[in-house]
Amino acid sequence: MGNVINFAHxxxxxxxxxxxxxxxxxxxxxxxxxxxxxxxxxxxGRMVLIHDETLDRTTSGTGWVKDHTLEELKHLDAGSKFDPxxxxxxxxxxxxxxxxxxxxxxxxxxELKNGTVMYEGLEEKVIxxxxxxxxxxxxxxxxxxxxxLSYCKKLAPEIRTGILYMEGLxxxxxYAKTLQADALHAYHRxxxxxFVAKAKSSGKAYHPFTVNxxxxxxxxxxxxxxxxxxxxxxxxxxxxxAK
Ligand code: G3P
Ligand code: CA
Numbered sequence: 001m002g003n004v005i006n007f008a009h010x011x012x013x014x015x016x017x018x019x020x021x022x023x024x025x026x027x028x029x030x031x032x033x034x035x036x037x038x039x040x041x042x043x044x045g046r047m048v049l050i051h052d053e054t055l056d057r058t059t060s061g062t063g064w065v066k067d068h069t070l071e072e073l074k075h076l077d078a079g080s081k082f083d084p085x086x087x088x089x090x091x092x093x094x095x096x097x098x099x100x101x102x103x104x105x106x107x108x109x110x111e112l113k114n115g116t117v118m119y120e121g122l123e124e125k126v127i128x129x130x131x132x133x134x135x136x137x138x139x140x141x142x143x144x145x146x147x148x149l150s151y152c153k154k155l156a157p158e159i160r161t162g163i164l165y166m167e168g169l170x171x172x173x174x175y176a177k178t179l180q181a182d183a184l185h186a187y188h189r190x191x192x193x194x195f196v197a198k199a200k201s202s203g204k205a206y207h208p209f210t211v212n213x214x215x216x217x218x219x220x221x222x223x224x225x226x227x228x229x230x231x232x233x234x235x236x237x238x239x240x241x242a243k
Contacts, residue, residue: 005107005227006236007034009210010051014231017082018058019049020089024097031237034107036209036229039094039126041119046070047094047126050078053117058082059091066117094126098133108135109162109185109207109229112143112152123148127156140207142185153180162207166190173199183207185229188216193223200224214239 011023012030024035038051043066055061060077061068070093079086094110101108110130114122123141130139141152142162149161162183163176167190176184176199184199188208196206209229211217217228217239230236 004221004225004240005034005207006032006233006240007036007107007109007207007227007229008032008233009036009229009231010038011035012231012233014212017079017086017089019051019092020078020086021092021096021100022079022086022089024092024100027233028101028104028106030234031241032233033105034109034227034229035097035101036109036111037094037097038111038113039122040065040113040117041122041125042070042073043067044069045121045125047122047129048073049092049094049097051113053113064117066119094129098129098135101138102133102135105138107138107140107227109140109142111164112141112145112148114143114145114148123152123155127152127159130159131156140183142183146179149181150179162205164209171198173202173204176204177202183226185209188220188228191220191223191225196223196225211236 008027010018012026013023016023016026037049039047042048073091078091079089136158140160140162142164143149144164160182162185163181164185166187172184183205185207188211191208199206205226207227211228211230212232
């Protein structure tokens with residue numbers, strides 16, 4: 001189990017404001033070997049890391065992310081709503097996360113948030129930046145938009161893709177072949193040991209999300225998953241260290 005990737009979901013998002021540099025740094029401190037994040041485009045086409053399509057839940061702003069320029073987004077407070085001690089945390093650019101991790105072995109799982117809002121050119125921009133950082137081997141692009149994943153693979157066969165899905169996908173390892181995807185980013189309850197074995201024999205990795213309970217982490221580790229996406233990278237790091 002030494003190679004199981006410990007993905008900090010939106011960074012260490014239970015003790016820091018999600019998708020901020022504070023959360024990413026804390027995740028790494030806690031033993032995460034991967035970072036999961038969500039990317040969208042600002043009005044002026046910059047790649048910003050934020051989960052919701054709107055600003056209201058996590059920042060001092062309101063309205064759609066896509067309707068604000070980078071300069072406007074950078075003036076927002078992305079920390080205080082979580083806890084006033086994080087006042088001044090900003091919405092990061094994808095560039096900032098890649099800069100932070102470029103010298104490490106950290107795996108970066110970039111989720112393209114292009115389901116509700118269709119961001120034209122998002123795939124090209126993400127791939128261009130990843131290549132510029134020479135991080136193709138350490139990035140997994142995931143999305144619930146499987147057309148987008150298929151397009152990414154055509155643009156950049158060297159970058160891994162992960163199919164996000166909730167449940168009910170029949171033989172997802174077979175489906176992954178049709179998309180030339182590399183990994184299954186499945187809702188964790190949809191992952192059974194026999195599925196993991198079948199995926200492995202098809203050369204597909206399983207990275208279930210979002211697993212916060214230690215017993216469930218243990219069940220998935222025993223099933224042989226290749227990584228786990230969690231809000232609590234410290235819990236998973238402790239389980240892995242005890243193996
Ligand atoms: O990557 C797994 C997970 O992040 C997908 O759901 O809504 O947390 O982005 P969500
Ligand atoms: Ca996500």
